[in-house]
Amino acid sequence: MKPQVYKDPRPSEHFTRFHDRVRNQRPDWMYEVVRLVLTPYLLFFYRARCIDSDKVPAQGPAIIAPNHFSFLDHFFVAVYLRRKVHFMAKSQLFQPPLQFVYTHGGVFPVQRGKRDEEAFKTADAILKRGGLIVMYIEGGRSRTGDLGEPRPGIGRLALEHGVPIVPTAIAGTERVRNWRRLQFPKVTVQFGDPVRFEQVESPTREQSQAASEVVFEDVRAMHSRLRNEGRRRVVRAARAARRAAGAAARRPSRA
DSSP, X not given: OOOOOOOOOSOGGGGHHHHHHHHHOOOOHHHHHHHHHHHHHHHHHSOOEEEOGGGSOSSSOEEEEEOOOOTTHHHHHHTXXXXXXXXXXXXXXXXXXXHHHHHHTTEEEEOTTSOOHHHHHHHHHHHHTTOEEXXXXXXXXXXXXXXXXXXXXXXXXXXXXXXXXXXXXXESGGGGGGGGGTOOOOOEEEEOOOBOOOOOSSXXXXXXXXXXXXXXXXXXXXXXXXXXXXXXXXXXXHHHHHHHHHHHHHSOOOO
């Protein structure tokens, strides 16, 4: 396994053009091409399944906050969503020729290991125009097969903008690298109930971290159920919850 490189030696100015594009333009035809090419692969080989995608807001600004095991997590999260999403991704990925695919597909860079304000400015621009962002709550990929620890970035955006945060659990992608041995694990993505915090103009790092931890508890709980109870039982429980909610909504209220 290759060691992760946390610091990108290139100057911040190198990434200005990528930020400018995503701030001023939505994902274009490249987004649809990538979806068209990868969807059959993800569904056939990994038997990907999504639970409760209806919990992602159908419109307006929002942040999807998944755990992170694999490079393919971007695509597993987006494949079942009708809305086009923007992804915050490590700057090391922005190399020719794929950097063209990334920026035209709505991906923008973040330089890890430093306080990258440009990445937050890009996220700010996307949310202000009503866009949807995927931002990994652990800040980077876990290589242990277990969840990592939440980072304050998502909490900061949640508090600054007061937008819904959708806790999201991805189970199975910790074994995606087994494709080299012709082993393809089942992958499940479950979206949780959106969390919303009261808006704070300039949240402290401690406030941001606390908000991230609230969201991460929901991610941890969903991931634990998927791993320990299995996809089938979680799907049945989700269906039962939807039926119960529908029955409650139809029940006449008593004056």
